[in-house]
Amino acid sequence: MAYVEIYTDKIANNAEYLKGLLDNNEIEMVAVSKVTCGDPHIVTAILEKVKNIKIGESRVENLERIHKSGINAETMLLRSPSSDKSQKAIENADTILVSELSVLERLINKSLKKDNTFIYMVDTGDLREGVWFEHAFEEMKKAVELAGKKLTGIGTNLGCYGGVKATPEKFDILIELGEKIRKKTGHVFHYYSAGNTASLPLVENGDCPKGINQFRLGESIICGTDATNNRIVPGTRQDTAILYGEIIELKKKPSLPWGEIGRDAFGRKPEFTDKGWRWRAILDLGEQDVLTKSLKPLDNKLEVLHASSDHLIVDITDSKDEYKIGEHIAFYMSYGALLRVMTSKYVNKVYI
Numbered sequence: 001m002a003y004v005e006i007y008t009d010k011i012a013n014n015a016e017y018l019k020g021l022l023d024n025n026e027i028e029m030v031a032v033s034k035v036t037c038g039d040p041h042i043v044t045a046i047l048e049k050v051k052n053i054k055i056g057e058s059r060v061e062n063l064e065r066i067h068k069s070g071i072n073a074e075t076m077l078l079r080s081p082s083s084d085k086s087q088k089a090i091e092n093a094d095t096i097l098v099s100e101l102s103v104l105e106r107l108i109n110k111s112l113k114k115d116n117t118f119i120y121m122v123d124t125g126d127l128r129e130g131v132w133f134e135h136a137f138e139e140m141k142k143a144v145e146l147a148g149k150k151l152t153g154i155g156t157n158l159g160c161y162g163g164v165k166a167t168p169e170k171f172d173i174l175i176e177l178g179e180k181i182r183k184k185t186g187h188v189f190h191y192y193s194a195g196n197t198a199s200l201p202l203v204e205n206g207d208c209p210k211g212i213n214q215f216r217l218g219e220s221i222i223c224g225t226d227a228t229n230n231r232i233v234p235g236t237r238q239d240t241a242i243l244y245g246e247i248i249e250l251k252k253k254p255s256l257p258w259g260e261i262g263r264d265a266f267g268r269k270p271e272f273t274d275k276g277w278r279w280r281a282i283l284d285l286g287e288q289d290v291l292t293k294s295l296k297p298l299d300n301k302l303e304v305l306h307a308s309s310d311h312l313i314v315d316i317t318d319s320k321d322e323y324k325i326g327e328h329i330a331f332y333m334s335y336g337a338l339l340r341v342m343t344s345k346y347v348n349k350v351y352i
């Protein structure tokens with residue numbers, strides 16, 4: 001069966017290293033576990049190694065999973081809850097990131113726990129969540145009227161939709177907005193919640209504006225990578241998880257299909273190079289479980305050819321190793337591939 005080996009100690013070490021980096025800059029860390037669906041083994045490993053951090057999740061279900069496993073940590077919900085999940089959000093998240101006044105109002109009208117707080121999101125250019133920064137002041141003023149002291153911060157997110165990179169100017173927008181709110185209303189924000197992984201270069205280079213005091217980090221902790229800036233994050237490890245697919249068919253076939261070519265199972269136009277007859281392994285993985293294009297075989301003589309929803313095809317012809325039916329082939333994964341692997345119930349999770 002296909003399985004993923006997760007090296008929880010390496011992930012915890014990444015978290016510890018990044019916590020140190022943020023500490024030096026007076027920034028608190030929210031460790032984001034969403035790529036693992038709030039996996040309690042991984043969250044526990046991080047919390048045992050790194051103290052004084054919060055746990056961030058985008059889905060209420062993942063926060064519930066964390067709490068049900070007995071983990072006791074301060075939590076943050078990174079995405080506005082849908083209307084049916086408002087109550088559960090209030091119960092499971094200490095802090096909720098919001099970007100609509102009506103959502104904030106809906107949440108406030110629930111019976112809040114005493115420590116429920118909110119952070120209002122500002123879009124500083126990436127075009128995902130948040131009120132567009134030029135319109136933010138008026139909306140934030142109303143949010144302050146609605147939530148009062150429960151509105152403890154403002155935040156922004158970059159590098160996720162538009163791929164927009166973090167610059168000091170982006171974060172200055174938050175600082176200036178907070179200052180303007182304080183001058184006009186007397187309301188003080190305690191949290192300036194800026195970065196995700198894509199913003200780490202600012203901290204590394206000492207360019208993060210003073211006053212930014214919270215970073216929400218996922219990819220850099222779990223994968224040691226930074227997709228937006230197309231780099232590995234210095235000081236972290238990338239070999240935190242390895243995927244294994246089992247060989248369920250191993251046959252010699254031509255490299256070109258035989259017949260008239262239409263589209264594949266996903267409506268894609270498949271492309272082929274004629275390399276003659278090749279040895280091809282079929283693994284018990286597919287698009288449902290992985291992001292095929294971003295799998296990297298540990299055996300660098302292997303080539304991932306293509307996948308349908310449930311068959312992954314690997315050319316093993318050039319390998320020095322011998323592969324047999326029932327054996328496994330190992331892969332490193334990108335953040336995107338790991339996301340699917342952790343979400344797939346068809347991939348067994350093994351913790352090391």
Ligand SMILES: *Cc1c(COP(=O)(O)O)cnc(C)c1O
Pocket residue numbers: 032034058078079097157195196197198216217218219220
């Ligand atoms: C996913 C997410 C993060 C973490 O992002 P990474 O790139 O994984 O570090 C931070 N903030 C919000 C709002 C998110 O949705």
